[in-house]
Amino acid sequence: MSGGRTVAGGREMAPGSRVRLCPRGRGADIFDLALVGRTATVERVDEDMEGRLHLVVALDDDPGRDLGPRNQLGHRFFVGLDEVEPLAGDAPSRKVLVAGIGNVFHGDDGFGVEVVRRLAERTLPPGVDVTDFGIRGIDLMYALGDGYETVVLVDAAARGHEPGTVSLVEPDPDGFGGVAVDAHGLDPAQVLRLARDNGPVPARILLVACEPSARTTDATWEMKLSAPVGAAVAEAVLLIERLLAKELTERGVEK
Structure with missing residues (x-):
């Protein structure tokens, strides 16, 4: 447990x-x-x-x-x-975790890390935690059991779209429906399965994914996002802010 x-x-x-x-x-x-x-x-x-x-x-x-x-x-x-x-007082609300995933040394694979970096600079509602997990799968696994109601994973994922395309994916019980999100050695689908074996996980887990450029591979040593993926960061930030507003409103949390 x-x-x-x-x-x-x-x-x-x-x-x-x-x-x-x-x-x-x-x-x-x-x-x-x-x-x-x-x-x-x-x-x-x-x-x-x-x-x-x-x-x-x-x-x-x-x-x-x-x-x-x-x-x-x-x-x-x-x-x-x-x-x-x-100590007296209610526990702080921990409603939503936004988790950036990726390897900043592998070009577009650093997309999720850059998105959460920008989110952390903005004013977010109470009850929202924003964390850069990088490639730390064990840390992410434990975070999934930390009492959040919703988790938003942010990552580069090859889905067959044009580079820079931002998608919102909700995983099925067995993972993320075949979405390839493990180029950095941290497979969120596997982490999710391990977290479920370890105890309760959030009722809702979402993936905000960005299609990487074809040139991005495990062998890429580049600390800069490609032009289309870099341009998609701002879009992803706005999408996540809309998701947060919707999630907290539906759960009756004052924004």
């Missing part, structure tokens, strides 16, 4: 819940002492092989917490349900 919800200290714990850490029962461990009294945000609820639940948390005052999405070595901590004091 990964993601999900549980109860600690009489309050429901879910991704986004805030807690005060109070490690106990493990002696005078120097790492425990360093965590006592610190506030943190719950990233996931994990279940170990013995069926025991743990919270994966990120410290609120850790300057490195935003270096990567999840499971950054040294920036995430596992704590027991009896080692936290829930």
